[in-house]
Amino acid sequence: MSASKPDGLSRRDFLGVTGALAGAGLLAGKSTAGDGDNRPAAGGLGPDPVKFGLRVNGKDHEVAAEPRATLLDVLRDSLDLTGAKKACDRGECGACTVLVDGKAVYACMMLALQARGREIRTVEGLAKGEDLHAVQAAFIEHDGYQCGFCTPGQVMATVALLEKTPSPSGDQIRAGLCGNLCRCAAYNRIFDAAAAASKAK
Amino acid sequence: MRSAVAGLELLEPRSVNEALRMMRDRGPATPLAGATDLYVHLNSGTLKPRRFVNRWALDELRRIASKRDGLSIGALATFTDCLRSPLVRRRLPMLAAAAREVGGVQIQNRGTLGGNVANASPAGDALPVLAAAEALVVLRSTEGERRVPFSAFYTGYRSTVMRADELIVALEIPPVAGKQWFRKVGTRLAQAISKVVIAAVRDARPRIALGSVGPTVVRVPRTEEALASGASIEQARRILEAEIKPIDDIRSTAAYRRRVAGNLLACFWKETS
Numbered sequence: 259m260s261a262s263k264p265d266g267l268s269r270r271d272f273l274g275v276t277g278a279l280a281g282a283g284l285l286a287g288k289s290t291a292g293d294g295d296n297r298p299a300a301g302g303l304g305p306d307p308v309k310f311g312l313r314v315n316g317k318d319h320e321v322a323a324e325p326r327a328t329l330l331d332v333l334r335d336s337l338d339l340t341g342a343k344k345a346c347d348r349g350e351c352g353a354c355t356v357l358v359d360g361k362a363v364y365a366c367m368m369l370a371l372q373a374r375g376r377e378i379r380t381v382e383g384l385a386k387g388e389d390l391h392a393v394q395a396a397f398i399e400h401d402g403y404q405c406g407f408c409t410p411g412q413v414m415a416t417v418a419l420l421e422k423t424p425s426p427s428g429d430q431i432r433a434g435l436c437g438n439l440c441r442c443a444a445y446n447r448i449f450d451a452a453a454a455a456s457k458a459k
Numbered sequence: 460m461r462s463a464v465a466g467l468e469l470l471e472p473r474s475v476n477e478a479l480r481m482m483r484d485r486g487p488a489t490p491l492a493g494a495t496d497l498y499v500h501l502n503s504g505t506l507k508p509r510r511f512v513n514r515w516a517l518d519e520l521r522r523i524a525s526k527r528d529g530l531s532i533g534a535l536a537t538f539t540d541c542l543r544s545p546l547v548r549r550r551l552p553m554l555a556a557a558a559r560e561v562g563g564v565q566i567q568n569r570g571t572l573g574g575n576v577a578n579a580s581p582a583g584d585a586l587p588v589l590a591a592a593e594a595l596v597v598l599r600s601t602e603g604e605r606r607v608p609f610s611a612f613y614t615g616y617r618s619t620v621m622r623a624d625e626l627i628v629a630l631e632i633p634p635v636a637g638k639q640w641f642r643k644v645g646t647r648l649a650q651a652i653s654k655v656v657i658a659a660v661r662d663a664r665p666r667i668a669l670g671s672v673g674p675t676v677v678r679v680p681r682t683e684e685a686l687a688s689g690a691s692i693e694q695a696r697r698i699l700e701a702e703i704k705p706i707d708d709i710r711s712t713a714a715y716r717r718r719v720a721g722n723l724l725a726c727f728w729k730e731t732s
Binding site: 302303304305306324325326328347348349350352355361362363364366367368369371372375415418419433434435436437438439 | 464465466467468469470471485491494495498499501502503509513515516539559562563564565566568569648649650
């Protein structure tokens with residue numbers, strides 16, 4: 259792996275340099291041939307950073323990231339969208355929930371490269387200026403949190419649920435939010451908020 | 460970026476055929492779709508492969524279609540696809556039931572049926588369903604396609620008959636006659652790996668498959684035989700408890716699993732009578 263990096267550069271320098279290279283469009287399809295194996299040229303990405311586009315909350319962004327980077331890492335570290343939280347980082351807690359093409363997913367277990375060409379929505383995209391989204395307003399109104407750390411994920415899972423099922427039953431709400439844990443166990447108020455948001459529309 | 464995941468290389472096929480050529484020419488490569496299992500291994504540093512074929516965007520493998528009176532389910536059909544499919548709900552309701560209990564919504568939106576099969580965990584939620592339904596695993600390589608009966612697919616703990624150049628492209632399910640039944644027992648309803656999982660079909664020839672009670676998903680032919688020839692459920696239960704080989708592990712104990720498997724068999728028999 260290190261053989262494919264320019265000599266004499268630290269990892270940090272290297273990332274700086276590749277940012278510039280990426281800006282010049284030199285990284286896409288970067289060949290790592292010549293080391294004697296059959297590593298692919300076209301179509302093979304990484305392990306070095308590659309440049310690609312992501313559409314987040316209706317805006318197109320260019321990012322440079324290693325293929326190992328998860329969607330969560332790129333949202334937080336490259337785009338400074340820190341609403342999605344990194345908690346378990348292994349698909350158990352739901353704090354990183356975002357919507358991809360309208361479906362709730364764990365951003366921590368999706369490679370950022372897999373989100374290319376798709377519509378990504380994060381909690382930052384919900385409010386219109388000072389006007390909160392109905393789900394956000396309902397969480398405040400019904401006190402649907404305690405410490406608040408899981409809240410962006412709970413809110414995004416609720417948004418996905420209500421877009422698919424506008425008037426969910428109690429069971430449908432519990433099923434729709436079953437992938438989001440709340441360590442403060444504010445579940446009843448979270449479910450109340452989801453029910454209220456479904457009626458607010 | 461702080462991440463436990465070491466550098467990896469991602470191959471990006473634009474078609475299934477290109478993916479197959481990549482598996483042949485650029486191997487060893489690991490197919491990657493929803494990554495819900497792979498990512499856990501990647502992140503814990505236990506996964507050795509560093510080259511992956513990203514097949515998530517190959518939508519042609521996501522189709523769920525009628526095949527004679529059975530089903531053909533594309534390997535990339537997610538659990539959400541399965542549980543929303545009217546065809547699956549009508550012809551293979553036990554798969555819809557299993558899909559609903561995989562992880563949580565977010566896992567169901569990304570986890571694929573083919574991935575569940577390829578991951579080869581003895582606890583895979585959909586695997587007892589495929590075993591009880593006597594599914595065929597459709598494997599494709601650049602040399603062609605072959606169909607492997609589900610009962611011959613696993614050769615041991617997390618090992619299968621798949622060659623390194625093959626991809627799972629579909630699961631074919633013959634028509635299933637008889638009442639279907641599924642139950643998963645875990646620590647909690649969502650986001651839990653099973654302690655015991657069972658899928659069964661009540662027919663003149665009962666078919667019963669269990670997960671998390673051995674190194675692979677298992678059918679229990681002696682128990683099935685006993686029930687088919689009119690044994691009482693108490694007798695069948697004793698046979699089942701001797702037939703399975705559960706172990707003590709972080710999720711449960713062998714004794715608990717044996718007891719619960721017996722209870723589940725009795726529930727199945729009662730609820731489908």
